Amino acid sequence: MPNVSDALVQARGLRKRFGSFEAVRGIDVDVARGEVFGFLGPNGAGKSSTMRMIACVSPRTEGSLQVLGMDPGSDGPRIRARIGVVPQLDNLDAELSVRENLEIYGRYFGLSRRHVRAKAAELLEFAQLAERAGDPVEPLSGGMKRRLTIARSLVNDPELLLLDEPTTGLDPQARHLLWDRLYRLKRDGVTQIITTHYMDEAEQLCDRLVVMDGGVIVAEGSPTELIERYSTREVLELRFTPEARPEAGVLEPLVDRVEELPDRFLLYTADGERAQAELARAGLTPLSALVRRSSLEDVFLRLTGRTLVD
Amino acid sequence: MTSPTTPGMPAPPQVPPILRMLPAGGYAGRSRMLLLRSATASRRTWMAFVSGFFEPVFYLIAMGQGLGSLVGELPGPGGEMISYAAFIAPGLLAASAMNGAVFDSTYNVFFKLKYARLYDAMLATPLGPVDIALGEIGWALIRGGLYATGFLSVMAAFGLLTSPWALLALPAALVVAFAFAAIGMAATSFMRSWQDFDLVTLAILPMFLFATTFYPLSVYPRWLQLVVGCLPLFHAVELMRALTTGAVHLGLLGHLAYFLVMIALGITVAARRLDVLLLK
Numbered sequence: 200m201p202n203v204s205d206a207l208v209q210a211r212g213l214r215k216r217f218g219s220f221e222a223v224r225g226i227d228v229d230v231a232r233g234e235v236f237g238f239l240g241p242n243g244a245g246k247s248s249t250m251r252m253i254a255c256v257s258p259r260t261e262g263s264l265q266v267l268g269m270d271p272g273s274d275g276p277r278i279r280a281r282i283g284v285v286p287q288l289d290n291l292d293a294e295l296s297v298r299e300n301l302e303i304y305g306r307y308f309g310l311s312r313r314h315v316r317a318k319a320a321e322l323l324e325f326a327q328l329a330e331r332a333g334d335p336v337e338p339l340s341g342g343m344k345r346r347l348t349i350a351r352s353l354v355n356d357p358e359l360l361l362l363d364e365p366t367t368g369l370d371p372q373a374r375h376l377l378w379d380r381l382y383r384l385k386r387d388g389v390t391q392i393i394t395t396h397y398m399d400e401a402e403q404l405c406d407r408l409v410v411m412d413g414g415v416i417v418a419e420g421s422p423t424e425l426i427e428r429y430s431t432r433e434v435l436e437l438r439f440t441p442e443a444r445p446e447a448g449v450l451e452p453l454v455d456r457v458e459e460l461p462d463r464f465l466l467y468t469a470d471g472e473r474a475q476a477e478l479a480r481a482g483l484t485p486l487s488a489l490v491r492r493s494s495l496e497d498v499f500l501r502l503t504g505r506t507l508v509d
Numbered sequence: 510m511t512s513p514t515t516p517g518m519p520a521p522p523q524v525p526p527i528l529r530m531l532p533a534g535g536y537a538g539r540s541r542m543l544l545l546r547s548a549t550a551s552r553r554t555w556m557a558f559v560s561g562f563f564e565p566v567f568y569l570i571a572m573g574q575g576l577g578s579l580v581g582e583l584p585g586p587g588g589e590m591i592s593y594a595a596f597i598a599p600g601l602l603a604a605s606a607m608n609g610a611v612f613d614s615t616y617n618v619f620f621k622l623k624y625a626r627l628y629d630a631m632l633a634t635p636l637g638p639v640d641i642a643l644g645e646i647g648w649a650l651i652r653g654g655l656y657a658t659g660f661l662s663v664m665a666a667f668g669l670l671t672s673p674w675a676l677l678a679l680p681a682a683l684v685v686a687f688a689f690a691a692i693g694m695a696a697t698s699f700m701r702s703w704q705d706f707d708l709v710t711l712a713i714l715p716m717f718l719f720a721t722t723f724y725p726l727s728v729y730p731r732w733l734q735l736v737v738g739c740l741p742l743f744h745a746v747e748l749m750r751a752l753t754t755g756a757v758h759l760g761l762l763g764h765l766a767y768f769l770v771m772i773a774l775g776i777t778v779a780a781r782r783l784d785v786l787l788l789k
């Protein structure tokens with residue numbers, strides 16, 4: 200557990216209600232300096248609501264919250280001066296050019312004109328947008344806009360970066376480029392909190408993460424720990440034709456655990472090859488069989504009984 | 510409390526007493542950065558400025574020269590006879606200060622609030638709702654002021670400024686624009702959809718036509734005089750007409766007070782509502 204002095208974010212019993220609906224239902228979170236921390240969960244889990252409370256733009260309903268050692272309720276502006284925020288939906292300024300988006304945003308932090316001019320040039324390089332510096336924002340591709348939003352969040356050299364689904368809607372190439380940028384920031388010591396639906400993203404980026412569902416935290420740990428704790432080393436994925444599809448009960452004796460999905464079975468086992476051989480001995484002939492390593496997707500399925508991205 | 514700050518990042522200022530009734534933590538003292546933003550953005554939308562300038566000029570020519578040739582002269586605020594153009598010009602001046610400010614603080618603000626999520630982006634920085642309210646109202650005011658300057662120059666060119674007091678018409682137009690911008694922004698914070706903007710037109714258009722812009726108050730029956738006497742544009746027109754014709758008296762301070770109340774009310778309501786709307 201991180202001790203208090205290097206906890207950049209500390210929440211205890213944090214709750215958020217919208218009218219009678221409770222979106223965040225009492226969560227405890229500790230994020231240490233230099234760490235990349237993830238919130239993983241399906242739509243409506245309460246990830247964005249939590250991020251907005253940490254970003255000091257949404258007052259908490261109950262519980263305690265400390266960000267950079269201060270209380271968002273009373274020190275919002277001071278905290279916001281030292282954090283960077285990438286919201287779930289881009290909110291770039293469509294009336295300004297790419298460069299002006301960075302420069303003017305920097306001025307909102309009270310930075311000097313000279314400082315933001317140099318910073319904008321540096322960030323345009325970082326986001327690979329230098330050629331588009333003078334262009335309006337609207338015609339940029341989704342990936343470019345996202346990179347610009349991330350660049351914008353860095354204009355005040357934040358100690359803590361909040362990224363709400365940074366790569367949703369991007370193609371694989373654009374995602375990898377973004378991941379690379381986030382790695383670099385981590386290397387430079389920027390603490391990051393990331394929300395995502397993507398298991399591979401969480402596994403790639405996060406040192407530690409929590410799985411959220413329905414406003415509560417259902418598990419916490421490093422990606423490897425979570426996989427060890429809630430899943431097996433390997434997974435055998437089987438597809439059958441509707442006629443040959445067996446009952447799940449038939450498969451259960453062969454492995455540790457079976458998940459039945461509409462289109463396939465997931466068989467959890469330490470040794471996928473051996474399970475496959477036993478399957479053949481039992482006279483079962485799947486349409487396709489695939490052995491893969493367990494991922495956070497499996498952890499999530501185990502914890503919530505649901506798939507994360509369909 | 511001390512905290513390590515990033516180099517070059519000034520600490521938020523102490524809140525001046527007058528702003529204490531506004532949302533706590535809502536003021537970083539940087540509303541001028543919104544002016545900077547609007548000025549930068551407007552470099553691409555200067556056509557809107559140009560059309561806002563010409564509108565009252567067209568009215569002045571069409572009504573002042575056209576209608577004026579039928580009407581002839583009529584008594585001004587000081588009792589002396591003035592041309593019809595000289596009578597309506599201060600009315601148009603007041604109306605253009607109102608229109609510029611209202612347009613900016615209603616349509617433009619609503620768009621930024623609901624569609625562009627611009628204020629959400631700003632609130633992720635140390636800026637607070639009070640910075641936003643003051644910054645946007647300030648920009649509407651600058652715009653109203655530019656229109657007023659333009660129109661005053663046209664009045665001067667037509668020989669319609671007959672008193673040195675007319676110099677004060679510009680600051681008066683700024684006060685009027687400020688008041689309409691503040692109230693406009695407060696009203697916008699209650700709007701739910703574009704349909705609600707029909708109410709803005711419904712308020713502005715009759716005011717433009719009846720608030721003694723085109724005829725003196727004496728043409729109305731007593732009850733209508735009382736109604737018109739309550740309208741903000743009426744007070745603006747009275748102020749402008751007195752200044753541009755030199756019929757200055759102490760009663761003008763009453764009109765000024767009317768606008769100061771509008772300003773205080775508008776800013777307070779707008780900042781509080783922004784707080785509720787954006788920080789949820």
Ligand SMILES: Nc1ncnc2c1ncn2[C@@H]1O[C@H](COP(=O)(O)OP(=O)(O)OP(=O)(O)O)[C@@H](O)[C@H]1O
Nearest residue numbers: 217222240241242243244245246247248249287789
């Ligand atoms: N301003 C609001 N008013 C009312 N309800 C809200 C508001 N914001 C969020 N909610 C509700 O709170 C719940 C959690 O929303 P939240 O945006 O935090 O989820 P999320 O985990 O970020 O989901 P997603 O993956 O879809 O972004 C949802 O049911 C949502 O409808």
Ligand SMILES: [Mg+2]
Nearest residue numbers: 246247248287
């Ligand atoms: Mg979300």
